[in-house]
Amino acid sequence: MTGKLAGRVAVVTGAGSGIGQATAALFAGEGAAVAIIDLVAPAAEQAASQIAGAGGRTLAVAADVTDAGQVDQAFQQISGEFGRIDVLYNNAGVNSSGSVIDATEEDWDRCFAVNAKGTFLCSRAAARSMVAAGGGSIVNQGSVAALVGIANFASYCASKGAVVALTRSMSVDLAPRGVRVNVICPGTVYTPLMEPMLRARGHGDLAAGLALTTAKYPIGRLGTPDEIAAVALFLASDDSSFLTGSVITADGGMTSQ
């Protein structure tokens, strides 16, 4: 079988929708068997069945990435089904709303639980398999919000900053064991996760919120899930064999100005 991930096994978290779903489909198209982890079972199953319908090998696992027990069980199930894990894309994430003054404590805790701890727990489970097998690639989901401040987004910015720092730490620990770890910092992509934030930015008018946000992007538009998936594929595959600890921005020029 041809494809940049031919014969590999990839795990994508939060792949029931958005960037995760697009990436899972792309990985499958490049020859990988793809395990989809999502909090919402029907979403995971639907995404998996679309891949299977196109001829790919896939497994849907419902699990909460903030729960160590569920994560370990999910990864055991995936290893059991496919025999190995070569790639992990820690895509599962949640948004926040509120500046440091009005953000709630629940918002903060939730952001850190899913975005930072979820990445930690899944990476820990996957790395064990990867180290035992002699190699692998972990791709984390940062954000432009990890690199520049964004208004009314305090918890999200902080949690994504944690993901970038965790990526560097993981890369140092795992490089001698053949496992590369990199992070993508996407700009705004129009997905269900981002929609409420875009709408709020336009004070209830989605079109206005989209226009205001797009104005920050030199390229003149928001990103698409497929454009982020393409970066994830590069980092997952041997094309990035000398990259570890890298922070790859995919942001239409947003942080360059």
Place this chain on the structure above:
Amino acid sequence: MTAGPVAVVTGGGSGIGLATCERLAKEGFTVAALDLRPSGAAGFAALTLVCDVTDEADVSAAMAAVSDRLGEIDVLVNNAGITGSRQATRCHETPIEDWDKVFAVNVRGPFLCSRAVLPRMIARGSGHIITIASVAGLVAFPGRCAYTASKGAALMLTRSIAVDYAAAGIRANVVCPGMVYTPMTSWRLDQPELRAEVESRIPVGRVATPDEIADAVALLASGRLTYMTGHPLVVDGGMSAL
């Protein structure tokens, strides 16, 4: 119990459903958003519930929770829907699983949800059911076999409800959107060549925003159109008029 008539919006976490939650809340409704991922509606809905509309137990539990916590359900918006696989497939190319999935969400979903709310509506002698179908329920979209068939079914289900419950004081109508820019369609509409091709077939020259569909839902939910039932309200920028 809270003030304002109660509206349930399925698929209320994003896209047309999210815009509808926001619009109905602005119009004074107390809104419950049901979705696999409802949290996006948290700013507009009084209640968000995780609910898989293809699952009867989920639907019963969700509707009971809404009426317990918010009061009698006055309006049901059957908005949850999927388009099926991204590749265009004609009938003989359509995987059977794809057909089943599309029908489960787009047809069984509105059936189960309507079924759950109708008994109380009959008892009260009033209620509104609004199903978001599509112009694909009226004219076939090329290569969209399962989607087209499912939207026709959703439209006729709603007409069936309109006929059977009209004497009971319940109104059931359909909104048939044309092309709308939502997270579900953005993968296609964000590609300039594909977007241009779509827009070239639309007299107004652009796709709709979710708010433009929510406007139609709000009109039907308002109850002002007391003599309209079983009607497909087409909101498509002139696409099906060509």
